[in-house]
Amino acid sequence: AQSVTQLGSHVSVSEGALVLLRCNYSSSVPPYLFWYVQYPNQGLQLLLKYTSAATLVKGINGFEAEFKKSETSFHLTKPSAHMSDAAEYFCAVSDQGSNYKLTFGKGTLLTVNP
Amino acid sequence: DADVTQTPRNRITKTGKRIMLECSQTKGHDRMYWYRQDPGLGLRLIYYSFDVKDINKGEISDGYSVSRQAQAKFSLSLESAIPNQTALYFCATSDLDQAQHFGDGTRLSIL
Numbered sequence: 001a002q003s004v005t006q007l008g009s010h011v012s013v014s015e016g017a018l019v020l021l022r023c024n025y026s027s028s029v030p031p032y033l034f035w036y037v038q039y040p041n042q043g044l045q046l047l048l049k050y051t052s053a054a055t056l057v058k059g060i061n062g063f064e065a066e067f068k069k070s071e072t073s074f075h076l077t078k079p080s081a082h083m084s085d086a087a088e089y090f091c092a093v094s095d096q097g098s099n100y101k102l103t104f105g106k107g108t109l110l111t112v113n114p
Numbered sequence: 115d116a117d118v119t120q121t122p123r124n125r126i127t128k129t130g131k132r133i134m135l136e137c138s139q140t141k142g143h144d145r146m147y148w149y150r151q152d153p154g155l156g157l158r159l160i161y162y163s164f165d166v167k168d169i170n171k172g173e174i175s176d177g178y179s180v181s182r183q184a185q186a187k188f189s190l191s192l193e194s195a196i197p198n199q200t201a202l203y204f205c206a207t208s209d210l211d212q213a214q215h216f217g218d219g220t221r222l223s224i225l
Contacts, residue, residue: 049213090157
């Protein structure tokens with residue numbers, strides 16, 4: 001069975017600071033990994049995905065994530081936070097064993113302070 | 115126009131009422147999903163359908179039912195609503211191993 005752990009339900013950074021949101025997964029077969037963002041009163045929007053190609057994945061809005069198999073991690077980073085990055089972020093995993101159904105982490109709320 | 119459309123966007127109803135949430139998509143995807151979101155719990159899968167003739171229970175299907183009327187339409191029903199079904203509900207679609215695309219959600223309150 002697959003699972004996702006997001007460390008830190010709430011992360012607060014200053015505008016211009018590095019954003020680091022942590023995600024660890026478990027999967028018995030090679031995983032597909034995703035980061036989604038949810039702005040208030042909206043649905044989930046795909047930020048980026050890893051599907052067994054390059055381990056460093058670049059997404060929208062300047063975000064990127066690196067797949068580290070040895071650490072079973074897929075942490076999300078952005079070099080410089082903007083006020084508009086304030087949102088909730090979800091990490092998710094799927095694999096062939098689950099017939100590509102997604103399992104989500106519980107989410108991390110990112111606050112950006114001026 | 116949105117690729118995945120959910121109706122209604124908001125609904126307030128009373129305990130015991132039957133409620134239907136509707137989802138339609140223009141992406142041409144075979145796979146459709148219903149999730150509920152609760153604060154601090156992330157998204158949990160209620161039901162999913164891999165094609166029109168295929169319906170499967172997710173991790174929290176008790177108290178819910180679904181209907182896949184066409185490739186583009188997937189409805190979620192609460193036969194007799196109870197207060198702990200108050201939540202934000204999302205429909206999503208995908209192609210096999212590709213990323214899922216989400217609607218804007220239905221905020222459901224059961225009094």
